[in-house]
Amino acid sequence: MALTSVTPSSRFFPSSHQTQLLKKSVSKFIHNGNSRTNVRKNIDRTHLFFLSDAHNPLKLRQKRRPVTVVFAVSPAEENVGRILSSDVEVKKRSVYFARKWNSADIATAVVVLSMHICCLFAPFVFSWNAFWVAISLYVITGLFGITLSFHRNLSHRSFKLPKFLEYLFAYCGAQAMQGNPIDWVSTHRYHHQFCDSDKDPHSPIEGFWFSHMSWLFDTNSIFEKCGERNNVGDLEKQPFYRFLQKTYVVHPIILAVILYWLGGFPFIVWGMGVRIVWVYHITWLVNSACHVWGNQDWNTNDLSRNNWWVALLAFGEGWHNNHHAFEFSARHGLKWWQLDMTWYIVRLLQVAKLATDVKLPSALQMQRMSFDDETITIP
Numbered sequence: 001m002a003l004t005s006v007t008p009s010s011r012f013f014p015s016s017h018q019t020q021l022l023k024k025s026v027s028k029f030i031h032n033g034n035s036r037t038n039v040r041k042n043i044d045r046t047h048l049f050f051l052s053d054a055h056n057p058l059k060l061r062q063k064r065r066p067v068t069v070v071f072a073v074s075p076a077e078e079n080v081g082r083i084l085s086s087d088v089e090v091k092k093r094s095v096y097f098a099r100k101w102n103s104a105d106i107a108t109a110v111v112v113l114s115m116h117i118c119c120l121f122a123p124f125v126f127s128w129n130a131f132w133v134a135i136s137l138y139v140i141t142g143l144f145g146i147t148l149s150f151h152r153n154l155s156h157r158s159f160k161l162p163k164f165l166e167y168l169f170a171y172c173g174a175q176a177m178q179g180n181p182i183d184w185v186s187t188h189r190y191h192h193q194f195c196d197s198d199k200d201p202h203s204p205i206e207g208f209w210f211s212h213m214s215w216l217f218d219t220n221s222i223f224e225k226c227g228e229r230n231n232v233g234d235l236e237k238q239p240f241y242r243f244l245q246k247t248y249v250v251h252p253i254i255l256a257v258i259l260y261w262l263g264g265f266p267f268i269v270w271g272m273g274v275r276i277v278w279v280y281h282i283t284w285l286v287n288s289a290c291h292v293w294g295n296q297d298w299n300t301n302d303l304s305r306n307n308w309w310v311a312l313l314a315f316g317e318g319w320h321n322n323h324h325a326f327e328f329s330a331r332h333g334l335k336w337w338q339l340d341m342t343w344y345i346v347r348l349l350q351v352a353k354l355a356t357d358v359k360l361p362s363a364l365q366m367q368r369m370s371f372d373d374e375t376i377t378i379p
Contacts, residue, residue: 083208086292088303092207095214104219111177112216115280118273121265129263130270134278137175137271142279143315145173147342151317154181154235155188158330159346159358167240175255176279180248181241186229187222191287192327195302199225202287204303212288213280282313290320298325298369306338316340325369326361334361 082089101109149169152158161169170181178184187201196203201222204211215221222229235241244251252272259267285307294305304324311318311332316339319332326334333340349355361369 081207083204083292088204088292090205090207092210095210095218099218101217102219105217108219109217112213112280115177115273115276118269119277121269122274125266125269127263127266130266133259133263133267134270134275137275138278140172141176141275142282143341143345144169145171145176146178146279146283147315147317148345149173150178150181150184151188152330152342152346155185156327157234157359158328159350159355161349161355165349165354170241170244171251174244174248174251176283177252177276178280178283180245182232182235182245183229185235186232189231190222190226192324193231194226195304195324196291201225204288204291208288208292211291212284282310283317285310286314286317286320290318294318294321296321297371298322299371300324300369308338311339316342326365328359329361330355330358331360334366 081092149166150173153161153166154170173184174180179187190199190201194200196205202211202215207214256268256272259271263271289310290305290307291303292305294307294310296305298321300321302324304321306321307318309318310320316332317323319334319338319340322334322338323329323332330346331340331343332338333343346355346358350358
C-alpha cells in the first residue's frame with residue numbers, strides 16, 4: 001500500500017507511519033469529498049505539504065506548479081466497479097445474501113414488493129378519477145409530507161411552524177410509507193453526519209442500488225455503522241411523534257380503507273400502489289442519482305450533486321449539492337432558475353406568518369463553501 005505525491009521534478013515516498021496518516025487523510029478526503037474528477041479539480045493545481053506531526057492536519061495550498069496525487073490501495077481494498085456514466089467508483093457488498101434477515105428486513109421487503117406488484121394492475125383499472133387521486137396524494141405526501149416536513153422542517157430545522165401545522169404535515173409524511181418521522185429523521189441526520197463514508201447509511205460508494213433502495217432491507221447495518229438512534233431527542237420527547245412511531249403501520253391501512261370506500265380497487269391501485277412507488281423512487285433518487293450524476297457548485301467534501309431532473313420530480317430536492325453545502329437552508333434552489341417547489345411553499349407560509357425563523361445561507365457562508373477558496377484543509 002503506498003501513497004505518492006508526484007511533482008514535475010520530484011517524487012515523495014512516505015515512511016510507513018506517514019503512509020498510514022496520509023492514507024487516512026486522503027481516503028477521508030476522497031470518500032468524504034468529491035468524485036474522482038472533482039478531487040482532481042481541487043488537487044491538480046496544488047502543492048502537497050506533508051506535516052510530520054501526526055496531530056496536525058494535512059493541508060493543500062494553491063501553488064503555480066501542478067502536481068498529481070496518486071492514491072494506491074492494496075488489492076483487498078480495491079474498488080470493484082464504477083457506476084455507469086459517472087466517475088464514482090464503488091466497493092459493492094451483498095445485501096440480499098450471506099446474511100441473516102430479521103423480521104424488520106422481511107416486513108420492509110414485503111411492503112416494497114407488494115406496492116410494486118400492485119402497480120401491475122394500473123393499466124387495467126385506469127380511470128381519470130383514480131389518476132388524479134394519485135397525483136393529489138403525490139403532492140400531499142411527497143411535497144408537504146417528505147420534502148417540506150420530514151426533510152427541511154424536522155431533519156434540519158430550516159424553519160419553524162405552529163405545532164398544529166408541523167404535526168399535520170408530519171402526518172402527511174407518514175402516509176408516504178417511508179417510515180415514521182423519528183426513524184426517517186434519524187437516518188437522514190446520520191447520512192449528513194457521515195456522508196459518503198463507511199458509516200453513511202446509504203452511500204453509492206457501496207453501489208448505486210445500495211444507495212437507491214437495498215440499504216432499506218438491512219436494518220442492522222445502520223446500527224452497526226452509526227450506533228443507537230440517539231440523534232432525534234428533539235422528536236422523541238414529543239408525544240405526537242412517539243405515537244406515530246408506535247402506531248405507524250395503522251395509518252396507511254386507514255387511508256387504504258378510505259380510498260377503497262371512495263373508489264374501489266382502482267383507487268387502491270393508483271392512490272396507494274402507483275403513488276407510493278412513484279414517491280419511493282423519487283425520494284430514493286435523491287440518495288442515489290444526486291450522489292452520482294450532476295454538477296458540484298460547492299466544495300462540500302462529499303459526492304452530492306445538483307441534478308435538475310431529480311429536482312423537477314422531487315419538488316426541489318435535486319439541488320442536492322446546494323443542500324449539502326448549506327444543510328440548514330430552507331431553500332435548495334439557490335439560483336433563480338433552480339426550481340424549488342418546496343421553497344415556494346415555505347416562502348408562502350412565511351408571507352402568511354405561519355413559517356418563522358426561516359434559515360438561508362449568508363454571502364459569507366457561500367463564499368466559504370466556494371471552490372475558489374484558496375486553502376483546502378483535510379481534517
